[in-house]
Amino acid sequence: MADKELFVYMDGAKAGIVAQSAQGNTTFDYDEDYRRSANPTPLSLSMPLTRERHPSRVVVPFLQGLLPDNEARLARLAAEYRTSTSPFALLSYLGRDAAGAIQLLPPGVDSDDAAVRRGRIQRLSAADFSELIRDVVENSDTWGSRSGAEARWSLPGAQPKIALFRFDDGTWGVPDDSTPTTHILKPAVRPYADHDINEHVTMGAAERLGLDVADHGIVTTHAGDRVFVTRRYDRVEINGRWARLHQEDVCQALSVPPAKKYQSDGGPGVAQIAELLRGSIPDLDARRRAQEQFFGALVFSVSAACTDAHAKNYSLLLSGRSVRLAPLYDLGTHAPYPASAPLKGAMRIGGEYRLDAISKRDLVTVAHKLSLDEDWAERRVDEIRNGVTEAFAGAASLLEAPFAQTVADAVAAIATSRGWSS
Known part of the structure; x- marks a missing residue:
């Protein structure tokens, strides 16, 4: 055969x-x-x-x-x-x-990505959009019953999500040709019905602390379902034409299957990712920016109790020989949820998974692995740890939802328990 x-x-x-x-x-x-x-x-x-x-x-x-x-x-x-x-x-x-x-x-199916004009997009009415989101909410274990036959996209990850095209007027559509989808939508689903607020506040806090994050927001359907929306950084409009930018996550770059995305399951740790950045980014300035971004993300994940910061949640943008770290796109704190045991991170830092056991010295040791200056690293750790309470408070203040303040208060409690100033 x-x-x-x-x-x-x-x-x-x-x-x-x-x-x-x-x-x-x-x-x-x-x-x-x-x-x-x-x-x-x-x-x-x-x-x-x-x-x-x-x-x-x-x-x-x-x-x-x-x-x-x-x-x-x-x-x-x-x-x-x-x-x-x-x-x-x-x-x-x-x-x-x-x-x-x-x-x-498949063979015989041509790509029309290079076509000068595209744009056959099925515009969704408000009712259609609401129905689509409601379907994902009610069938969250399978990401909805309406799937690829209507929108032949594929998205990685574990959380239910869909990809749609967003028009300039804010309405949504499903491309009928190869026009790329422009946004990823994650409805609030059980068992964490307020996780959309958590992600929005956490992303906003990270941005306030100088981390590079994807554009994001929350929309609400006519049925009252909330949706966390991120703009795809791997899609860009150039002279009226939507183009795709190439990216891959760190697991793909290291040939690690998604089932091993956590270091404790055999997945990549800080040392492997540091070596990947060092060996794959030829431009020294670009490499330093990537190393600094990754270090900042690690410090934030520890400071904000982001327990799901595994290797698949870090991606690289590729263009020719150029490689750079992509904006962060999947951040959420575990702080507002009950925990029966000390919270653990997705990667070992200083020999520790337990977030409350990771010290400033442990974080600075990580900076050494990333070839970063020790004095700079110490200042960056202080900026993030001492600023995390204010950053979450500021991000939460932009939302009226009560859970936003719950998130900020929970992170503040962690900072207080660790003795970080605000």
């Missing part, structure tokens, strides 16, 4: 072919013309352009990283398309609008 194939396009340019044999072996081959083109962008840092073919051990984790990290959602998609839950099979149907610049399309 001949290999099954998916053609990979990078913002409209054919970059190569993903092939799967009858035995399930999956490979990726770069298109030779693409490899020889001016300043081509690699599909992944794990698949350098210096090699034409890349094996399953790097290709499969990359493909897995394009799909939901949610078994129930994958099973529903497989049932809907009458296929298996393998990444190759699902992306045969869902690869038209994946994270980053790529499209994965």
Whole structure:
């Protein structure tokens, strides 16, 4: 039996072919013309352009990283398309609008990303939008019953979410052609019905402390469902045309499957990510900015009790040989929720997972691994730890929802218990 194939396009340019044999072996081959083109962008840092073919051990984790990290959602998609839950099979149907610049399309299906004019977008009425969000809320375990047949996008991650196009007037639409979706929407769902407020306040606090975060906000449907919305930083409008910017998360860059995104499960830790940044960013100034951004994010995650800051929640933007750390896009504090045991972080710092056991010295030791100046690192730790209470209070003050203040108060209680000034 001949290999099954998916053609990979990078913002409209054919970059190569993903092939799967009858035995399930999956490979990726770069298109030779693409490899020889001016300043081509690699599909992944794990698949350098210096090699034409890349094996399953790097290709499969990359493909897995394009799909939901949610078994129930994958099973529903497989049932809907009458296929298996393998990444190759699902992306045969869902690869038209994946994270980053790529499209994965079956043979005979052309990418029109390079077309001068696109824009066949099904505009949703307020009622349609409300119904779509309500469906995700009521079927949160499978991310909704209305799925890929209506919008052939694929989003990674564990939380229920959808991707839509946002018009200039604030209304929403579903692209019928290859026009990229522009925003990711995460409805407030059980068991954390106020998590949208948590994310909004946490992202706002991080921004106030100088971290680079994705544009974000909260919208409310006619039915009263709240939705946390982030603008996709991997989509940009250039002269009236929406283009895709390539990105991958750190797990994909290191060929780590999503199931191992936490360091305690065998996933990447600070040392591996530090080495990735050091080895993949050739420009010294860009490398230093990435190292400083990552360090700031680590300090914030400890200071604000962000227990889910695992490797899949850090991404890299790739353009030719240029690599930079993407804005933070998935931040939430565990502070307002009950905890039966000391809170633990997603990565070990100074030999500790327990957030209340991580000291300033432990954080500065991390700065050494990132090749950062010790004096600068100490100042940055003080800025974030001593400013976290005020940052959360300021972010919470912009929302009328009572839970926003609950979030800010919970973080303030942690800061007080640790003796950080405000």
